[in-house]
Amino acid sequence: MSVSSGGPAAAPAMRNGLAPAWGDLPGHRVEFGRDRPFRLDSGVELGPFTVAYQTYGRLNADKSNAILVCHALTGDQYVAETHPVTGKPGWWEMLVGPGQVVDTERWFVICANVLGGCLGTSGPRDIDPATGQPWGLSFPVITIADMVRSQKLLIEHLGIEKLFCVIGGSMGGMQVLQWATSYPDRVFSAVPIATAARHSAQNIAFHEVGRQAIMADPDWCGGDYLQQGRRPGAGLAVARMAAHITYLSEAALHRKFGRALQDRTGLSYGFDADFQVESYLRHQGSTFVERFDANSYLYITRAMDYFDIAAEHGGVLANAFRGSPTRFCLFSFTSDWLFPTSESRAVVHALNAAAANVSFVEIDSDKGHDAFLLDEPEFHATLRGFLAGCADHWSRGR
């Protein structure tokens, strides 16, 4: 299959001051659920719906070189190209591309916007065909398993029997674990990075803070802001600011900002952004609202909160991996307090208990949870080796 990846382009026209309508975004789109409704974990049937995705590289003749990349909460399908809305580099360009660790000269890389997302795959920002109005809160609640089921439809649509690898960090890692437990025979290798088999109470708590910030914004309008021609920018920005702190570490914040002042020589004795760290967070908040939909943020954080693989398997995580033929490699980062090493280790122990094939590496980094997106040579070198080893086993048929 020859693939155009919708190269770098000027930002398309904005709709309601938000991200562009999906029709304007570069990339591939496929519709599912028209003939056969798509049953969600909630019991609601969704259909038809759209999955927007990007591909990089070339699928080989026997379709044996496909790698599915799963994106995190606020990521999207633009893994390795200039983002069509922000104009910034792809979120994993450091890892995915020609000659990179996930070498697109060798592998056919697929990444789909998650169900409930706001960059082309159906979500609360899209029009409900039944009403002709944006779904808003009438969009059904989705789960990580629903996201993965929609990705499986995409993989089948592309004619791929077995993925060489499914890889992703954070919420992307949750999808990797879901793939490996729901469809073990379709996943040759799995790389869950900086993730967990269930969302912790602390992480649900942080998400709730973000959701309450959005819902407390009068411009949220009970979720109907699109119809009202408004947008809850202040609430979404606060949600992003709070979340962003959890992606870093105290050491990283201190190294980057310390107590340095922003464009001033002394304290203002007021509530301006006196400190650089405040200015930085405000910037993170205000740029985020330009590219992300507030209702999508509610839905996707909810999907993460509901994630608990053991719960699907009688409360015993090891049962989820019984008889798994997949080769796993887990990564965690020492300063990640959102998805700490203990979470990865719990998955490793469950995999051991199921006698699965597993590697686990904890990378020494002070960059917090975000380390999986950053330049971490040890992480990249180890992942490169793991993929090479898997390719060797694949070619030997085991």
Added chain:
Amino acid sequence: MSGVAERAAAAALRVDLQIIADMIPEGARVLDVGCEDGALLAHLVRGKNVDGRGVELSQAGVNVCVSNGLSVIQGDADTDLGGYPSDVFDFVVLSQTLQATRDPKGVLADLVRIGRRAVVSFPNFGHWRVRWHLLTRGRMPVTRHLTYQWYDTPNIHFCTILDFLALCGEIGVEIERGLALDEVGRVQPYSAVGRRANLMAAQAMFVLRRR
């Protein structure tokens, strides 16, 4: 195929690791606990088509192993063996590590539980050089083979061969085979399970199984 692993497989193994490698049959399922840089695992995976897994404490060691395409987790014998099901490996290897564990008795029991056979090697604290050092100098022995000072040694549970054999008897572990080794790991011509080995052997290696 990973070039580094190929080179590792082709390079000569340490003498004691070569002895272990020779014990393990083609295609076996092997867990190497304390696998260091994965030299033994790489040798077995590439050379004997073994389904090999490793556990290693040091991050540097794990990274080298995984980079070379080996299936290795970061962990240690004390905390990471309990989760494995019984009889899941044909061989579990614990090379020169037992004396560094917090709970050698529990570790030993786990080794023969998760492996149908366990290969365990350790330095013999009953060796005449150790005895001589303590007798003549009255200080904790520091030898060519045991180079640490008492305050910085990771080896917190030294034993003699006779101590080890007594523990095996106590917890129902059967000795299937024993080798007395000198300081560099060469096999000695005498039995590993007697008083002579306890005095003369610098190290010992045993193949164990549960009774």
